[in-house]
């Protein structure tokens with residue numbers, strides 16, 4: 001079988017992206033890996049960390065060999081400024097965006113089979129004047145996808161989000177019957193297609209404390225979430241909820257479900273990160289391409305220190321390889 005080609009972007013160059021790439025790629029993977037980065041960034045960070053890395057520029061992606069620990073193939077993308085480890089520099093924000101643009105475009109064109117993204121710093125990207133709220137939204141726009149869903153997974157828990165990077169004050173109005181229906185349909189379809197779950201059981205969180213306490217603590221459950229779930233249940237979907245989010249995340253419920261749908265970022269992700277930070281994967285569902293990512297951010301405080309854990313990147317690469325192999329079997 002031909003091994004899939006996985007493109008790994010560098011993430012924020014001042015953060016731990018380069019560190020975790022260098023340390024994770026000391027391992028061998030059953031895929032062909034190419035890093036989209038400035039080679040001088042990787043070489044400088046390798047020296048800072050005392051990591052031996054044979055960095056090669058790849059001319060022809062089709063000739064990329066199986067990844068063997070310690071050798072890194074790079075498709076070069078140039079930085080604007082030399083990076084000071086741990087210090088954001090807005091001049092390098094276009095470089096970060098270019099790595100994502102090249103990865104997404106070449107994945108759509110079939111040059112790459114999947115993309116894995118180390119963390120970017122949303123704030124410094126926004127300082128260029130573009131509104132960048134996350135890779136999820138970036139790749140949705142690039143691929144012109146109608147509905148995407150952010151889902152993070154550990155070996156025993158999957159948490160998907162009904163809304164992604166929204167200020168809390170905007171969350172309630174973003175929970176609509178149409179939006180929620182689209183999210184649940186996309187989630188259900190991807191759990192079937194990508195996770196071989198023929199009839200996934202999805203637990204759905206309420207939005208308000210105690211799922212609205214019969215309307216006394218908010219009416220979104222009564223007016224929006226329950227009618228949406230009822231309509232989708234009538235189509236045969238296995239949906240439980242809306243359940244109060246504070247007690248849904250307990251073994252009694254979690255032991256009998258395939259995925260939790262949280263209404264917003266900080267309702268679902270703290271639980272998942274408490275359970276599996278450092279070893280979880282972030283997957284964008286609903287895209288025509290495969291994109292996985294790490295469960296953590298840029299950790300500027302750890303860049304160049306040797307203390308950044310590459311566990312989540314390793315999981316993200318292995319998920320991308322498995323998903324790419326499965327999609328080749330299907331097509």
Ligand SMILES: NC(=O)C1=CN([C@@H]2O[C@H](COP(=O)(O)OP(=O)(O)OC[C@H]3O[C@@H](n4cnc5c(N)ncnc54)[C@H](O)[C@@H]3O)[C@@H](O)[C@H]2O)C=CC1
Pocket residue numbers: 016020117118119120121122123135293294295296297298299300301302307308309310
């Ligand atoms: N996939 C992505 O691109 C993501 C990007 N971010 C961005 O990262 C930036 C910083 O976000 P924070 O909330 O501070 O989260 P963070 O994950 O960067 O840091 C939170 C804490 O976890 C530690 N940490 C993070 N990754 C680690 C690793 N691999 N090994 C050991 N310790 C680790 C950090 O030192 C810090 O104490 C923000 O701009 C945020 O938007 C955050 C999450 C995901």
Ligand SMILES: NCC(=O)COP(=O)(O)O
Pocket residue numbers: 133134135136137269282293
């Ligand atoms: N907390 C997850 C996160 O912010 C990553 O988002 P994205 O960049 O994958 O859209």
